[in-house]
Amino acid sequence: MKPAVDALADAASFLHVGSRARNTCQWSIARLWPWLRPFGPTLLQATFCATIGASAAILAPVVVGRVVIDHILLSQRVSPAPDFGQQAWTDWLAAQTGAAPLFAACALAALWIILSVICGTISQRLFSQASYMSVGQLRIALFARVERLPPSFFDRMPIGHVLTRVMGDVESLSDLLAGLSSLAGSLAPFVIATTVMLGVDARMTVELTPFILLAALANLAFRRLTGRLYHDIRDMLSQLNAYLHENISGIEIVQSSGREEINLSRFVALADESNRFEGRAVRIETSYYPFIDSLSYLAIGAILWIGGAHIANGATTLGSVVLFIQFSDMLFRPIVALAEQANNLFRARAACERIFQLLDHEEALRCPDVFLPLPNFVRGKxxxxxxxxxxxxxxxxxxxxxxxxxxxxxxxxxxxxxxxxxxxxxxxxxxxxxxxxxxxxxxxxxxxxxxxxxxxxxxxxxxxxxxxxxxxxxxxxxxxxxxxxxxxxxxxxxxxxxxxxxxxxxxxxxxxxxxxxxxxxxxxxxxxxxxxxxxxxxxxxxxxxxxxxxxxxxxxxxxxxxxxxxxxxxxxxxxxxxxxxxxxxxxxxxxxxxxxxxxxxxxxxxxxxxxxxxxxxx
Incomplete structure (x- = not known):
């Protein structure tokens, strides 16, 4: 199996990343900015909509916890926790419509939910638009770079490797940007929810911090375990594409010489090597996701335990505890989203490195600063x-x-x-x-x-x-x-x-x-x-x-x-x-x-x- 892999690996020797190249690629994701810059206004609009949507998503649980449970159902007129003006809005809406306070509160919560959905949809659409258009421009730049590489480059580089960078790696990069936009949609509620929780019950918020830190450490460990692994997976995919292109291009020779079984055995060797890396990635992923899910449930249990004690001594209200339970999803959603997107994130980071290796490849014909012109008619000597x-x-x-x-x-x-x-x-x-x-x-x-x-x-x-x-x-x-x-x-x-x-x-x-x-x-x-x-x-x-x-x-x-x-x-x-x-x-x-x-x-x-x-x- 190893010789089959090495044969193609040697042909792609320029992909070896030395220490200088690694330092360059370490910031390769930030290097996407030149292609994202033309869509800066679109990204600003998307960020604004995401912020409005996140704020609305936060206010809906505030209405349920602080207004419906504490004020209307439990009739707690005085509370140590703020309601961020939602009680006043509910009273105003009830006075304007003549509706019962409970109905007015439910209508207000529904209004915030609808606004959150609308703004979130617009934000996601704008983020996606900027992502696929910028990636399209990057693919054009990559193709233009490939066209200007000298023939000596293609003497050493199998066409399948080049195709993987222009098509497959750029597609992975598109998945990365889509994942980042999804992550951004989760981070805004996380920041706002944390701010609200600190205002409602700072002590309980601090007591929940270890769960968030533990999830963050688990994410860091996951990144360290899979970072290089996803890079190896992309390299194996490149080798598979190169071997596939070579054999399909020469299919008549393959069939006429009866090499089907030999070529199949070599392809199987490459596929097995790829599957070995993929299997390691799957084992790590299937261990990580249940751990994060378990942490979120443990956090809810901690909220009930700590919140119950705070209710007993009058430090907080039942509505605040319910509010914390609803916010727990927003606290762990970015971490879960990062876990869900980690596959794309790390695969795309490896793809991003490989893309910029090709864009930065300095091989070119040696040319003077000023060319000597040929006459209008060349004699042909x-x-x-x-x-x-x-x-x-x-x-x-x-x-x-x-x-x-x-x-x-x-x-x-x-x-x-x-x-x-x-x-x-x-x-x-x-x-x-x-x-x-x-x-x-x-x-x-x-x-x-x-x-x-x-x-x-x-x-x-x-x-x-x-x-x-x-x-x-x-x-x-x-x-x-x-x-x-x-x-x-x-x-x-x-x-x-x-x-x-x-x-x-x-x-x-x-x-x-x-x-x-x-x-x-x-x-x-x-x-x-x-x-x-x-x-x-x-x-x-x-x-x-x-x-x-x-x-x-x-x-x-x-x-x-x-x-x-x-x-x-x-x-x-x-x-x-x-x-x-x-x-x-x-x-x-x-x-x-x-x-x-x-x-x-x-x-x-x-x-x-x-x-x-x-x-x-x-």
Missing amino acids: IEFKNLCFRYPDGVEALSQINFTVNPGESVAIVGPTGSGKTTLARLVCRFYDMPDGSLFIDDVDIMQISPADIRRRVGIVFQDFHIFAGTIYENIALGDERITLEKAMVAAEAASALPFVQALPNGFATILGDRGHDLSQGQRQLLALARVIARDPEVLILDEATANIDMKTEEIVQDALAKMKVNRTTIIIAHRLRTIREADRIVVLDRGRIVETGSHDHLIAQGGLYKTLYDLQK
Whole structure:
């Protein structure tokens, strides 16, 4: 079981929280304020309504205890305990309506209860509105941060972990804010009830304090026992999501290779580990809640015992004791509410830490303070000077790469698997950092150019291209307002994609499903080519653009590529060496180094690695 857990834990190493990160996350809940600030007026309105509702909720028991029981039923005209003006209100209401005092008192109590319910409902609604809107803004900020993280981050971080933070952890945070609003609704009556109890019978209030302190200590112990536990639960959920995403994404490979049972056993191991943490949490929770309930009943018993003694010596009244019994619920309700919300509170605190770990993650491409601009028209000269590159894990991918691609030239990069071909293409697109002075575009150091500017000028067709859910036109334009429908049609025609698009039921308005599964592999490839053509880049990179399509479709794609390469600097990465015979120059890589360079005929005549690879494909 442990190896299955460790495999995913290692992939998420950035989640390790050092001492500095823990100090930052300790106040992460307070850091929610920037997202709550726009809804400050709503929170103030909610607080005001909660205060009015709490006050009304307090006055209803005062009417029952002090007015109905002491004044009306027991006819105690003089009492050491205050009634906070409720007797006067009752007398006024009885005089105005001509009703009996008992009826007037009951009507007044009902009025306070109705006001409490109305204000409490409004307060809860306003709190909830501010909560879900602020959490929605936080999710947007988190998504924006994820979009700006460099590819090197996603090389190490499974997509499932990222999804857990953007969706699951933010949802837990929403539960936290909902719990806090519920807790705030209980704290207001607690404060007011305590104030009233001190005014009615300060001595009995002080004598009940140990029960409240004991409940508070129990809550503190519960927090210490479950704080780290809920953090572990969130981490396990993240690992489960990552493993689930990985297997569903590769379901065809899983089924074709018969790995269902193996994958199931690993998922069961992760699920068992998650269940172990959940089981510990359940055992703690089921011990804590009965303890708090028992304390509330013991408090009522203490009120009856102490209150009876106070009644006997005339220090208090029966109505005051009844009032204390009614208030006992308000004293313990915040503690019980905190217990009920503790699951959400501590789970959400762990989620909050993880959210801000991602928001605070400082990994980014290294950029100068001021970018050097590229000219309006890029000639397309690409120069590599002693380029050496290592991935963040320390693996050397390229070493001492020296060659120049002249403007308008077509250069093919070939070599065995793992020789560094795709890495070279990704460096030209500025997906990774590299040493200064090692890669130039039109004699400008690529490390001094804005990555966004480079990607506008360099078009790349990946082997594993992505089709988004949306229309054909949207998949070509990709949100670029400069690419009109007419321009998209021209690009599709240039990519030889127009015939199959026009044959679709709704043409360019045809909606594609997830990852374009309703298109063939060749059609998706042609759509990817049209996407690049529509942007009219000066430099074109083809990364195994025909690797996954049939021979007939490959001929169509090759014709489209031939049109695309005219007057463009082109770098072609290919395993099918027959597709690059017409390249102006071929560069052969092996283990990250250039071992041969020249034309096809020259390399064949040389009899080196290129000829070996070519002969293997005959």
